[in-house]
Amino acid sequence: MQQKLFLTGIGTDVGKTICAAVLTAYFQAEYWKPVQAGSLSYTDSMRVRELTGHYTHPEAYRLQLAASPHNAAAKEHIHIKLDHIQLPDTDQQLIIEGAGGLFVPLSDQVFMIDLIAQFAIPAALVVRDYLGCINHSLLSIQALRQRKIPLSYLILNGTFDPDTERVICMYIGQETQVIRIPELDVIDRAAILSISKQTLI
Structure with a gap:
């Protein structure tokens, strides 16, 4: 892995935080979620720390409402600014988890992809495999390509229809490695660490 990696998804509720925990353990990395919207009593950072035991950096923004960051911020009269979100100063490998997909707005002007x-x-x-995931996947891959953001890993989270997997994987470049994370019946530290000890790449 590169020293820092930004983990995003093709949409909301595709299992980014669980995948982030697996990668944090696999790469022996630290974790950071720049913007947390909602669930402040049990944030994604808290969950990853509980699942891995690894260090998690504090969020740049902690917002009360479980909503799109721009909406949650507006409710608190906050304007999210990119220059306020600075990479943590660390020599360790770092997994960064975004909120939702690439075009989740942080404000009226900027998006997660920015x-x-x-x-x-x-x-x-x-x-994750659901009706429409091929479209969402290819749009996301194309958006990253247009912005010249390298796609180091395509993470297939859970069980996939073979043809769905085949079509999506047709559109990634040779520089992109595929990681398959199995469906988990129980999500706890033992399960995450067990997967992280497997050869994922």
Whole structure:
């Protein structure tokens, strides 16, 4: 893995945080979620730390409402600014988890993909198999390509129809490695660490 990796998804609820935990353990990395919207009593950072035991950096923005970051911020009269979101100063490998997909708005002017471009680091794209996932996956891959953001990893989270997997994987470049994370019946530290000890790449 590159020293820093931005983990995004083809949409909401595709399992980014679980995949982030697996990669954090696999790469022996630290974890950072720049923007947390909602669930402040049990944030994604808290969950990853619980599942891996690894260090998690504090969020740049912690917003009360479980909604798109631009909406959650507006409710608190906050304007999210890219220059306020700075990469943590660390020599360790770092997994960064975004909120939702690439075009989740951080404000009326900027989107999650703009944050990835600002960091100038590779991305990992989490995909889950559902009706419409091929379209969402190919749109996401194309958007990253247009912004010249390297896609280091395509993460297939859970069980996939073979033809769905085949079509999606046709559209990634040779520089992109595929990681398959199995469906988990129980999500706890033992399960995450067990997967992280497997050869994922």
